Amino acid sequence: MLKRLTAVACAALALGAAGAAKADISGAGATFPAPVYAKWAETYKAQTHSQLNYQAIGSGGGIKQIEAKTVDFGASDKPLKPDVLAANGLMQFPTVVGGVVPIMNLPGIKPGQIHMTGAVLGSIYLGEIKKWNDPQIAALNRGVPLPNLPITVVHRSDGSGTSFLFTTYLSMKNPTWSSKVGGNDSVQWPTGLGGKGNDGVAAFVKQTLGSIGYVEYAYAKQNHMTYALMQNKQGAFVSPDANNFAAAAGHGDWSKAPGFYLLLLDQPGAASWPITGATFILMHTQQANADTGASVLKFFDWAYKNGDAAAASLDYVTLPAPVKAMVRKAWVAQVKGPNGQPVYVSH
Amino acid sequence: MSVTDLAITDRPRPKGAAFDPVFKWVCAAAATTLLAALTGIVVLLAIGGWPALSKFGLSFFTSTDWNPVTDVFGGEGPIVGTLVTSFMALLFSLPIAFGVAVFLVEFCPRILRRPIGVAVELLAGVPSIVYGMWGLFVFAPFFATYVEVPAMSAAQPGSLLEMLTQGVPNGANILTASIVLAIMILPYMAAVLRELFLTVPVQLRESGYGMGSTTLEVVTSITLPYVRRSAVGAVMLGLGRALGETMAVTFIIGNSHTLPKSFFDSGSTIASTIANEFNEATTPMYTSALIALGFVLFLISFVVLAIARALLGSEKAV
Numbered sequence: 001m002l003k004r005l006t007a008v009a010c011a012a013l014a015l016g017a018a019g020a021a022k023a024d025i026s027g028a029g030a031t032f033p034a035p036v037y038a039k040w041a042e043t044y045k046a047q048t049h050s051q052l053n054y055q056a057i058g059s060g061g062g063i064k065q066i067e068a069k070t071v072d073f074g075a076s077d078k079p080l081k082p083d084v085l086a087a088n089g090l091m092q093f094p095t096v097v098g099g100v101v102p103i104m105n106l107p108g109i110k111p112g113q114i115h116m117t118g119a120v121l122g123s124i125y126l127g128e129i130k131k132w133n134d135p136q137i138a139a140l141n142r143g144v145p146l147p148n149l150p151i152t153v154v155h156r157s158d159g160s161g162t163s164f165l166f167t168t169y170l171s172m173k174n175p176t177w178s179s180k181v182g183g184n185d186s187v188q189w190p191t192g193l194g195g196k197g198n199d200g201v202a203a204f205v206k207q208t209l210g211s212i213g214y215v216e217y218a219y220a221k222q223n224h225m226t227y228a229l230m231q232n233k234q235g236a237f238v239s240p241d242a243n244n245f246a247a248a249a250g251h252g253d254w255s256k257a258p259g260f261y262l263l264l265l266d267q268p269g270a271a272s273w274p275i276t277g278a279t280f281i282l283m284h285t286q287q288a289n290a291d292t293g294a295s296v297l298k299f300f301d302w303a304y305k306n307g308d309a310a311a312a313s314l315d316y317v318t319l320p321a322p323v324k325a326m327v328r329k330a331w332v333a334q335v336k337g338p339n340g341q342p343v344y345v346s347h
Numbered sequence: 348m349s350v351t352d353l354a355i356t357d358r359p360r361p362k363g364a365a366f367d368p369v370f371k372w373v374c375a376a377a378a379t380t381l382l383a384a385l386t387g388i389v390v391l392l393a394i395g396g397w398p399a400l401s402k403f404g405l406s407f408f409t410s411t412d413w414n415p416v417t418d419v420f421g422g423e424g425p426i427v428g429t430l431v432t433s434f435m436a437l438l439f440s441l442p443i444a445f446g447v448a449v450f451l452v453e454f455c456p457r458i459l460r461r462p463i464g465v466a467v468e469l470l471a472g473v474p475s476i477v478y479g480m481w482g483l484f485v486f487a488p489f490f491a492t493y494v495e496v497p498a499m500s501a502a503q504p505g506s507l508l509e510m511l512t513q514g515v516p517n518g519a520n521i522l523t524a525s526i527v528l529a530i531m532i533l534p535y536m537a538a539v540l541r542e543l544f545l546t547v548p549v550q551l552r553e554s555g556y557g558m559g560s561t562t563l564e565v566v567t568s569i570t571l572p573y574v575r576r577s578a579v580g581a582v583m584l585g586l587g588r589a590l591g592e593t594m595a596v597t598f599i600i601g602n603s604h605t606l607p608k609s610f611f612d613s614g615s616t617i618a619s620t621i622a623n624e625f626n627e628a629t630t631p632m633y634t635s636a637l638i639a640l641g642f643v644l645f646l647i648s649f650v651v652l653a654i655a656r657a658l659l660g661s662e663k664a665v
Contacts, residue, residue, distance in 0.1 A: 060627035152515045157602030157619075159415070159627025181416065185627050188414035193519055193613040194602030196623060200483070207488050208517035 025295045028055040029062020029075030032161055032216060033096055033279045037075070039310045040303045052299055059161045059185065066090065066282045072296050074282035077161020078185055082259035091285050091334040093260050093327040094278035095300065097249040097317040099217045100165050101240040101275070103225035105205050106132065108145060115140045115237050116228040118266070118274065122174025124212060125153055126181070127191035132210060140231075149210035154201050157194025159186035165277040166214050169265045214275075217245070218315040232274045233266050240273055245317040248276035254323050260330070278319070283335060290337030297331050297344040304328075389645065396639030399632060407639065413604040415628075420636035424604040426643060428614035431607065432521055432596065433589040436528035441582060444533050448540035452570075453562050464541075471534035479598035482527040487518025487599055490526075495611055514611030522610040524600040528592055532585040539581035543574040576658045583655030590648050593618040617644040 027037070034056035041052035057065070059076040066074030067088050080092060102116060120136050123129045129136055133146040156163045168183030181187050195201040198219040205213040205225065217240055220227050229237040238244045251267040254260060264276040281300065287293030304327070308318040319327075331344040399420055400407055410421025447467065451460060495516040502509035514520055547570050555565040571578070601613020602623060615623075617640045628634045 058626035060629045063629060150515075152517065157597070157615075158623040159629075184416045185629070186415045186624055188412070188416065189603065192603070193515065193517075194623070195519075196597050196602070200598065203483055204517060204519060207491065208515060211515075211517070 024051045024053065025072045025292065025299060026053045026055075027062075027073040027075055027281075027296075028057050028065045028071045029282075030059045030077045030161055030279055031056040032077050032098060033075060033316070036096055036307070036311045036314050036316050039314065040299075040307045043306070043310065044299060044302055048302075050295060050299070058159065059164075060159055063282065066284070069284065069288075072283075072292050075279065076282060077277065077279045078164045079261045079263070079278075079280050080259070080282065082261055085259045085261075089285050090282050091259065091330065092280045092282050093300075093330060094254075094262075094280055094319060094323065095303070096311050097245055097264065097276060097278045097319065098315075099240050099245040099248075099273050099276045099317075100162050100169075100214050101217050101220040101225075102212060102214050102228045102230070103202070103205050103220050104212045104228065105207075105209055106149070106226060107147060107209065109226055111224075111226045112229055112239050113141075113144055114226075114228040115231070117231040118169060118173025121230075122170040122177040124151055125155070125170060125190070125192070126174070126176060127153070128176075147210070152208045152211040153189075153192025154204045154208070154211050154213035155189050155192055155194050156186075156198075156201060157196050160197075161185060161277070161279065162198065162214065162216055163187070165263075165265065165275055168263060169275045172266055217242075221315060230274050232270075232272050233268050234270050234272075236270050238271055238273055242312070242315065242317050244271050244273035245276045246320075248272035248274070249278065249317055249323075250320050252278075252323075254326055260327070285334050285336060287335060287337050287343050290339070290341075290343045293335055293337060293343035294345070297335065301328070301331075301344070389642075392638055392642040392645055396635055396642040399635040399639040400642075402632070403636075407636075408643075411605050415624075415630070415633050418630055418632045420632070420639075422617070422620075422636070422640050422643065424606055425615045425617045425620045425640060427606055428521065428600070429590060429616040429618070429644065429647070431614070432525045432528055432600070432616055433586055435521070435525035436532055436589045437582065437586050439526060439529035440533040440536060440585065443529075444536035444540055444585070447533075447537040448544055449566055449570075451537075451541050452544040453566065467534045467537050470530075471538070475531065475592060476594045478527055478531055479595040482523065482595055482599040483519075486527065487523055489518070490523050491516045491518040495520075499611070511609050512611050513609045514613070516611065519599050519601040519613055520611045521600060521607045521614045524596050524614075524616075527595050527599060528589045531592060531595060532589050535588060536581055536585040539584060540578060543577050543581060544570055546577075547573045580655040580658040583651050583658070587648050587651050587655070590644065590651065591618055592616075593622045597622050617641070 034054065037052070037054045041054060045051055054075075059078050062074035062076050063080070065071045080090065085092060102121060104114065106114070117140060120129065120140065123136065130151060132149045132151055138146055164183065164185040167181065167187050171178040171181070171183040181190060193204065195204040195213070198215045201213040201215050202219055202223050202225065205211045206223075215225070219225070220240065227240055229239050231237050247269050248264045248267040251269040251272055252262050252264045254262055260280065262278070264278060266274045267276065283293070283296060304319070304324045311318050328344070332342045335343050337343045403410070403420060407420065407422050408426065409423055411424045412419055412421045413424060414420070447463070451463060455463065495512070495518065498508070498512045499516055502512050551569055551573065552565055555569045560568070596616050597619040600615055600619055602615050602619060603613045604615055604620070607614035621637050621641055625634075625637050628637055
């Protein structure tokens, strides 16, 4: 009996060793890009037999995990500032782009019928504008039958990259918001109630007449929520869709963004959706194991080349080709193995 | 040396006797591990929460200013929210739990006893996230339409009712959270109360009936006085569970850090705040404030359970 157990244990150990040798890579972080990373990983595994384990634990968790070196890469919806990157020996690069969409529940109002500006949205979230027929909203929506309903503000209760983009955008557009609340992945909300996750916010908005909330684009689209048109930097009112996120991403000047620290909020361009943001991967610049670092970069290199269709099918916007080229250059320049040589070899 | 001593030492020791001390130590180790883990948790919570507790001092308990941007944290909202929802849940579930227990012990036909008992146990086995989903998607809309809207429309301007019912009629408030909590702690309390009622000696109850008492009289003047202390303990156990309940509350309490101003206002609890924010707490002070909240929750639960233990224990001593 004991012999048999030992044999089984040995077999298990051997299996484990074999598994480890096959270059498994592990990552953790943002929930927003988790579906596309999972899809990429699935296809990648089928083609190369390399396994990617990604834990969607949230952006903050991803940053903590990569700083603690428990994973090969971290993922965050919130880019780290260049000085923070340098202090932690990290580099970051964008993978996909998404948008945050204001959604509402108003009787008799169709999707896209309400026009909104960042400043007014800020006043609503500050609790300064309390009714839907407020003159400030009416001025943007002439001819729209705005009901005399109190506005119920819905926000995320958990810290999230979605909230980071949304509150940072409000800070840019509304000075009172900027001084009183600020932009962060969780803030002290002046008013309203918090739903857990995108689905929590969507549920509260669906259930509350006169409510307004914000969710990631995929949620707004899949749940057929009533969304608002937002005014962008050029003064045009644009609808939240993939083309307009791509427009914003295309106007982002990554070449002037050290460490790829770039928020795609309020970008110029007639079609740019104003609340757009990229999601990022974090890696150590000094890779203790060159093979692991190379495997991670190989995966994302593969995803840049072959993953666009999969990303688009999941309502993500992919990066323009010049940006991908810039990222590849950064890999060569920044991610080094123990011998000081770049771990990434372009194919 | 006497004959009997010789007989004992000469007898061969049973085969397994050598293992007995080992067994004893293994058991002792298991018990001390538990104790050590508990102590470790308390110590770690205290250490982790210390930066926040020392920086904000008393204002951590008296301020509702919870601002992750400026790194200023006051936990009054979640702390009060925890106490209010838990006690309200207790208030709702106690009469029902009592009714279930009395029915099962005094009135229930034998054939129904098992089905009802099983139903109560099943209710206890439902994972709390399921209660949360049910609360958010089923109960909250129902409550909003059939309770909140009528109550708010019936309230006269300036009346007490208006004050108590102000808020947003969407079912995400401290009252619905308390009701869902009440449903969750109900099976525990019903089960413990039933066990307690069964400890009342049959002779006592039978003599009550023999003297011509009604069931109500037997329950109020024999059963209840007999189990009085332990019953308080049972209630406290239910309270302990309500205090720490996380996911179900997170879904339907509305998650705002202010003090709830009415029954239909949203609030937060310590457990829901930690569940919501711990993942994304990026600054050390933020993490520390959440751990400090955890420490406070631990203290509250500890006090509640200590009172429960004391009351349950004193019953046995009598």
